[in-house]
Amino acid sequence: MTRKLIVIGAGMASGRMLEHLFDQGDDWNVTLFNAEPRGNYNRLMLSPVLSGEKTYEEIVTHDAAWYEERGVTCRFGEKVAEIDRASRRVMTEAGEVLEYDKLVIATGSNPFIIPLPGHDLEGVIAYRDLEDTNRMIALGEQQAAKAVVIGGGLLGLEAAAGLHARGVDVTVVHLMGHLMERQLDEAAGYLLRKELVGRGIKVLCSTNSKQILGQDGHVTGLELDNGTVLPCDLLVMAVGIRPNVALGQQAGLAVGKGIHVDDQMVTSDEHILSVGECVEHNGAIFGLVAPLYDQAKVAAATLSGKPARFVQKEVSTKLKVTGCDLFSAGDFAEGEDREDIVFRDPARGVYKRLVLKDNKLIGAVMYGDTADGSWFFSLMKDGESVAEMRDTLIFGPAFQGGAAGDPLAAVAALPDDAEICGCNGVCKGQIVQAIKDGAGSLADIKATTKASASCGTCTGLVEQVMAATLGDDFVLPAAQSVCGCTDLTHEDVRRLIKAQELKSQPAVWQELGWTTPNGCHVCRPAVNYYLLADWPLEYQDDLQSRFVNERNHANIQKDGTFSVMPRMWGGITTPDELRAIADAADKYRVPTVKVTGGQRIDLLGVKKEDLPAIWYDLNQAGMVSGHAYSKGLRTVKTCVGKDHCRFGTQDSTGLGIKLEKKLWGSWTPHKVKLGVSGCPRNCAEATCKDVGIVCVDSGFQVGVAGAAGMDVKETERLVDVKTEEEAIEWTAAFVQLYREHAKYLDRPYKWVAKVGLDWVKERLSDDAERAALNERFEISQSVYRKDPWADHAESRADQYQPLADITLEAAE
Amino acid sequence: MSWIDIGHIDDVPLRGARMVKTPVGCVAIFRTAEAEVFAASNSCPHKGGPLSDGIVHGRKVTCPLHNWVFSLETGEAQGADEGRIATYPIRLEEGRLMLDAVAVGKRSAA
Numbered sequence: 001m002t003r004k005l006i007v008i009g010a011g012m013a014s015g016r017m018l019e020h021l022f023d024q025g026d027d028w029n030v031t032l033f034n035a036e037p038r039g040n041y042n043r044l045m046l047s048p049v050l051s052g053e054k055t056y057e058e059i060v061t062h063d064a065a066w067y068e069e070r071g072v073t074c075r076f077g078e079k080v081a082e083i084d085r086a087s088r089r090v091m092t093e094a095g096e097v098l099e100y101d102k103l104v105i106a107t108g109s110n111p112f113i114i115p116l117p118g119h120d121l122e123g124v125i126a127y128r129d130l131e132d133t134n135r136m137i138a139l140g141e142q143q144a145a146k147a148v149v150i151g152g153g154l155l156g157l158e159a160a161a162g163l164h165a166r167g168v169d170v171t172v173v174h175l176m177g178h179l180m181e182r183q184l185d186e187a188a189g190y191l192l193r194k195e196l197v198g199r200g201i202k203v204l205c206s207t208n209s210k211q212i213l214g215q216d217g218h219v220t221g222l223e224l225d226n227g228t229v230l231p232c233d234l235l236v237m238a239v240g241i242r243p244n245v246a247l248g249q250q251a252g253l254a255v256g257k258g259i260h261v262d263d264q265m266v267t268s269d270e271h272i273l274s275v276g277e278c279v280e281h282n283g284a285i286f287g288l289v290a291p292l293y294d295q296a297k298v299a300a301a302t303l304s305g306k307p308a309r310f311v312q313k314e315v316s317t318k319l320k321v322t323g324c325d326l327f328s329a330g331d332f333a334e335g336e337d338r339e340d341i342v343f344r345d346p347a348r349g350v351y352k353r354l355v356l357k358d359n360k361l362i363g364a365v366m367y368g369d370t371a372d373g374s375w376f377f378s379l380m381k382d383g384e385s386v387a388e389m390r391d392t393l394i395f396g397p398a399f400q401g402g403a404a405g406d407p408l409a410a411v412a413a414l415p416d417d418a419e420i421c422g423c424n425g426v427c428k429g430q431i432v433q434a435i436k437d438g439a440g441s442l443a444d445i446k447a448t449t450k451a452s453a454s455c456g457t458c459t460g461l462v463e464q465v466m467a468a469t470l471g472d473d474f475v476l477p478a479a480q481s482v483c484g485c486t487d488l489t490h491e492d493v494r495r496l497i498k499a500q501e502l503k504s505q506p507a508v509w510q511e512l513g514w515t516t517p518n519g520c521h522v523c524r525p526a527v528n529y530y531l532l533a534d535w536p537l538e539y540q541d542d543l544q545s546r547f548v549n550e551r552n553h554a555n556i557q558k559d560g561t562f563s564v565m566p567r568m569w570g571g572i573t574t575p576d577e578l579r580a581i582a583d584a585a586d587k588y589r590v591p592t593v594k595v596t597g598g599q600r601i602d603l604l605g606v607k608k609e610d611l612p613a614i615w616y617d618l619n620q621a622g623m624v625s626g627h628a629y630s631k632g633l634r635t636v637k638t639c640v641g642k643d644h645c646r647f648g649t650q651d652s653t654g655l656g657i658k659l660e661k662k663l664w665g666s667w668t669p670h671k672v673k674l675g676v677s678g679c680p681r682n683c684a685e686a687t688c689k690d691v692g693i694v695c696v697d698s699g700f701q702v703g704v705a706g707a708a709g710m711d712v713k714e715t716e717r718l719v720d721v722k723t724e725e726e727a728i729e730w731t732a733a734f735v736q737l738y739r740e741h742a743k744y745l746d747r748p749y750k751w752v753a754k755v756g757l758d759w760v761k762e763r764l765s766d767d768a769e770r771a772a773l774n775e776r777f778e779i780s781q782s783v784y785r786k787d788p789w790a791d792h793a794e795s796r797a798d799q800y801q802p803l804a805d806i807t808l809e810a811a812e
Numbered sequence: 813m814s815w816i817d818i819g820h821i822d823d824v825p826l827r828g829a830r831m832v833k834t835p836v837g838c839v840a841i842f843r844t845a846e847a848e849v850f851a852a853s854n855s856c857p858h859k860g861g862p863l864s865d866g867i868v869h870g871r872k873v874t875c876p877l878h879n880w881v882f883s884l885e886t887g888e889a890q891g892a893d894e895g896r897i898a899t900y901p902i903r904l905e906e907g908r909l910m911l912d913a914v915a916v917g918k919r920s921a922a
Contacts, residue, residue: 177846178846181846185845186846338885516870521867521869521879524867544827545827546867547867548865548866548876552865558859558877559860560861560862608862608865798823799825802831802832802838803818803823803824803830803841803909804818804819804832805832805833806816806818806835806911806913806918
């Protein structure tokens with residue numbers, strides 16, 4: 001007896017199901033509805049159609065002849081409006097009524113459209129079907145066309161890459177911190193981004209959209225949260241899909257995230273089955289094609305009355321995002337009691353990470369070299385212990401024996417024109433050439449190329465270039481590495497950050513071959529500092545890479561409370577400020593109020609939760625953070641100068657205030673303290689500061705590199721100048737030179753001892769260089785010369801409160 | 813176990829932590845990756861340093877007071893230091909942070 005089967009939706013799952021069904025030879029009278037005006041095609045292949053590698057005709061899986069041979073009535077471009085389960089009938093939008101014995105709902109999924117203002121403008125599309133694809137292809141034929149893609153997942157990146165291949169100027173806007181965060185970890189996401197950016201696709205991560213702009217009903221651009229406007233002619237939203245459950249819901253079937261089905265793909269109505277992206281099975285929904293094909297097979301069997309069970313399997317994703325090889329499988333982001341094995345080969349742009357639990361492989365992420373993916377995946381599925389091959393596991397099945405990663409890889413990978421010695425402008429190629437011409441020692445290199453002959457901070461790198469070039473003939477002197485995460489020294493890391501233009505922490509970890517996933521408490525603050533000092537506009541300071549005091553903008557005390565110290569410019573205060581400080585001390589029950597050696601007032605014993613509120617109160621009185629907690633400018637200590645003192649020669653207080661206003665907020669390798677004394681009696685103790693200025697009748701004596709801590713050391717004279725302006729210009733230039741060259745946690749006196757005062761003087765005596773240093777300092781200050789207290793009190797106050805308080809029992 | 817919703821994962825900065833007050837004392841919630849969290853005592857056994865103010869790296873945290881390092885998976889102090897912090901079951905459910913209320917001393921999860 002011929003039975004009537006109605007299938008709603010002609011997607012990949014239902015197409016496969018029909019194949020299985022007809023293979024079994026049962027007699028079915030099939031009617032196939034599809035909202036799109038065409039039959040089954042391979043949706044996965046839309047990307048090659050977009051990029052021009054394939055045509056639509058090539059991706060059709062079932063053509064008109066196929067349907068005709070099997071007697072399938074095609075109702076393409078028609079929608080089913082209603083299901084009447086009681087009478088087993090469906091009604092089309094046109095009002096036609098059809099009976100069924102069995103019904104299969106395969107309505108797939110709908111693209112999720114973020115309800116941003118302007119989302120309904122013409123030119124805002126999803127990336128889901130052939131219509132969308134054709135819109136994008138048409139855009140490529142326009143001159144100088146621009147597009148924005150919202151969403152940095154697989155689909156969004158495919159859209160971006162396809163548009164780019166069609167000559168469109170594309171920007172990807174992604175909410176999360178790295179691309180494809182569901183499939184990739186940060187390091188692999190970084191590599192993918194680097195590849196795409198290298199091809200000319202712009203990528204903005206951690207970026208929120210505000211609204212879509214339009215004119216005459218057509219999209220013209222996207223406005224971001226920060227006010228930036230990205231002009232575009234087409235905006236593609238690829239932020240995810242939602243199971244399309246509307247029909248199932250209307251029919252009163254059990255529906256959760258998707259239409260509930262059992263192991264036989266039967267819904268809560270025994271006559272209705274469902275397959276594909278619209279179903280929910282045991283709490284899971286499905287987006288990859290492999291489980292959909294499994295479902296199709298099970299549904300066909302069920303229709304034929306044969307036993308079959310759908311079982312969810314572990315799924316691996318081996319993806320090719322437009323030429324970048326990616327692999328991800330299993331659980332690499334969640335779970336406890338796990339170990340990581342990380343392998344990075346910066347030269348080849350390869351990253352591999354395996355996740356072990358109880359000596360079993362449970363997850364893997366790979367980028368660049370995915371050849372061993374299926375081997376790892378099979379280890380994962382087998383669930384066997386990998387303890388015996390743990391040490392060489394990451395090298396794959398072909399490699400059992402293993403060699404350690406090459407610490408010289410980062411240097412070996414540098415191109416010949418990478419600058420090694422910044423002082424003398426010497427590139428890697430010149431050093432390699434010198435070695436080939438016979439230079440065999442560091443002294444030879446210095447003599448022939450001048451590399452590392454000036455400040456010397458590149459010595460380690462020069463030696464590594466020699467080691468990489470000479471091989472075993474060169475014995476690398478043992479140098480102190482930053483920490484256990486890397487073999488590189490601080491100086492190497494600083495130099496490589498500049499030479500390779502590394503502008504993010506994941507970039508540093510990957511390109512410099514860090515052995516840990518994301519550093520440790522020793523290297524993270526250092527790398528964070530180097531990045532923000534070298535790329536003040538591009539790099540965003542990472543609070544989570546800062547020591548507690550700098551993250552909380554207050555000094556932690558031994559009992560876990562904090563101290564709060566507002567800035568008193570040049571040590572000058574007012575009755576109003578003092579009253580505000582006294583009021584704050586009362587209001588927040590501050591146990592100790594201390595006058596400090598830096599001419600300020602410290603409020604000790606403030607609870608963390610109270611910090612934003614006390615800052616707000618002090619801000620209201622016109623006070624800002626004193627940065628008493630930072631590796632940055634602390635105070636400028638002054639004496640009263642010629643306004644009051646009978647010995648004073650200049651306005652030392654005024655100069656101190658000007659210096660403090662210029663330098664405050666800047667981050668430095670270690671803390672920086674200044675002093676300005678009005679005469680050589682030196683009441684401000686300027687001669688033991690990092691920069692100490694002593695005023696004399698003829699002008700200003702600028703001294704640097706003093707110390708009065710673990711070591712006590714008098715400043716050394718940098719220069720004598722006639723005017724205040726010159727004193728400020730030299731001071732800022734010195735601070736910037738220190739910011740650009742010193743090792744993290746070296747105070748200026750230690751750094752000057754390493755590079756030599758002569759070198760510092762030589763650099764700063766050059767008027768052009770001094771001006772350039774001042775200019776770079778001001779660029780950095782355009783970002784950092786602002787009050788962090790005001791910022792945190794306004795926008796981060798909740799971070800200072802407990803996330804939750806569950807100490808209270810509910811009323812019983 | 814009895815899971816209690818204490819917030820959203822985005823309330824905890826990546827490679828950062830937040831503190832939760834519970835009947836057994838302050839518990840720190842650490843976010844070690846985009847979608848990976850751990851819960852452990854907020855108090856360092858050495859001198860009581862607030863671990864939620866420490867630097868989070870890998871699946872470890874460094875105490876802000878004297879740089880003791882703890883594994884967030886086992887609670888054990890790393891390296892030469894000897895000590896242990898209590899760890900508590902926590903899981904992620906569609907972005908929500910679910911802490912085991914019984915483990916942190918609640919009699920009922922109401």
